[in-house]
Amino acid sequence: MFTGIVQGIAIVDEISAVPGLSTFSIRFPENQAHNVTIGASVSIDGTCLTVTRQEGQNLYFDAMQETLRLTTLGKLKPGDRINFERAARIGDEIGGHLLSGHVHTTADIVAIDRPENNCTIEFEVPQAWARYIFPKGYIAINGASLTIGDVNDNRFNVHLIPETLRATTFADMTVGDRVNIEIDSQTQTIVDTLARMGYDRPPS
Template sequence: MFTGIVQTQATVAQLHDRDNFRQLTVEVSPEHLHNVALGASIAINGCCLTVVAFTETTVNFDIIDETLRLTNLGGLAVGDKVNFERSLKVGDEMGGHYVSGHIHCTGAIVKRERSTDNLALWIEFPEQFKPYVLAKGFISVNGASLTVGQVESNRFSLHLIPETLRLTNLEHADTVNLEFDQQTMTIVETVERVLNQRAAAAD
């Protein structure tokens, strides 16, 4: 479980690819790996990955076919920056919203609108997820807990403050991992199921 508060950006140091499988090594400042352990969960671009090896400044992950299919991790290259968040611990402050690290799909950044102190992004996503994207609702974008701005069909906007731009890789991203708010999904699907049951009973 994660908060969606990205702690830093890590750098892709090594990639080793096999058939439908990728080994990823990222480099990060030592303070972000304090007390890390084998088997620990770390969110990379919002995707929950398991630590399989580490040093003082690097951490290794194995990425399997389903993760490569659903996320932007298969498109990473050495030198790329990725958003990095250690898993939530008991007693940690909840600054964002509960994020599972299970990515639903990717979205494409189709428009950027810059002003003096902030950046607005427009992101296009697959049509089937439209019921879960609501204005002022929560969404995780490359692991960052953000508030949806406007929604137009299968596009939504985000308004990013300088601190978010400093801590994350969203300013220069093209394809982003999306995790929709689980509570919103549960409510929408429950309401739809009840309405369908009532409609079936009335026939």
Template sequence: MYTGIVQAVRPLADIAAYNGGKTFTVSFTDDLLDGLKLGASVNIEGVCLSVTGISGNNVTFDAMNATLERTNLERFSAGDGVNLERSAKMTDENGGHVIAGHVATTAVVEEISTAEEKAFIRFRVPEDWAKYIFARGFLAVNGCSLTVAEVDDNLFTINLIPETLRQTTFAHYKPGDRLNIEVDHQTMVLVDVIERTVSRVLPGLVAGR
């Protein structure tokens, strides 16, 4: 599990295709390497990936085609930076919210501003997933825990403070790009339970009239 507090933006040293997916090589700093082992989970741009190799400061991760199709990892090239967070320990402070690194869907950037006095990102989410997103609710965008500022149907706006811009890859995105979205799991369960309950009860109430 993760907290959604991005620890660093690290460059992709290499991307290599293999039959069924791609191998991503990320250059880690010494402190990020501390205690890292093969098989460990790391959040890369919002996607939970397992360490498949460690060579010096270079760490490799494999992403199958199913993962590439469901996320925005396909947009990256060698040299690009990615949001990175090591998996959280039970004793770690959680300044964000609980994130699994399981991307629900991707959103299309409609508008983005990196002006320090009014930085924001506005994006459109598929309708099937928009029902789980509420104003002032938690949302993981590219692995970053953020609060939704405005909601207009399936168009959502998130304000970005200077520290978020500095510590993440958002400043490198532009309209038309896709973002990895993970909705809050508890919110999703609550919405689904209410929908199922209403669908069962409502027909009975109508029939009793």
């Protein structure tokens, strides 16, 4: 499990691909790769991957074809920056909301507004996932736990403070970029339960 509090930014050093599988060598900031065990889970842009090897500050991860297809990892290239979070431990503070690291879908950035000391990013999700997105609800975008702002049909926005921009890759993003989305599990459960009872969410 993860908390959605991004611990830092790492850099993709190398990607090697064989049929159906890609191996990522990702360079972590100094001291952030200490005490990582083989088999540990790490969130890479919101996608839970397993550490397969370590060489100094570089951790290695394998991603299957299905993972590459369903997430943005298949578009990564050497030099790209990614958000990371190591798995939460019992007793850790849950500063965001509980995440599984299982990406539900992707979203496209359709607008960015950057007034002084603020940043608002608007996203568009596939219509099928819009039913789980509510104003002031939780959502994870590239592994970061964020509060949803305004919602209009299958579009929504988030408002980012300077600290979030400093600690994540959101400051790098431009219109047209694609991000990983994990829907809040409690929201999904409630919406699906109400739908089975005949109380489906009305159209926006």
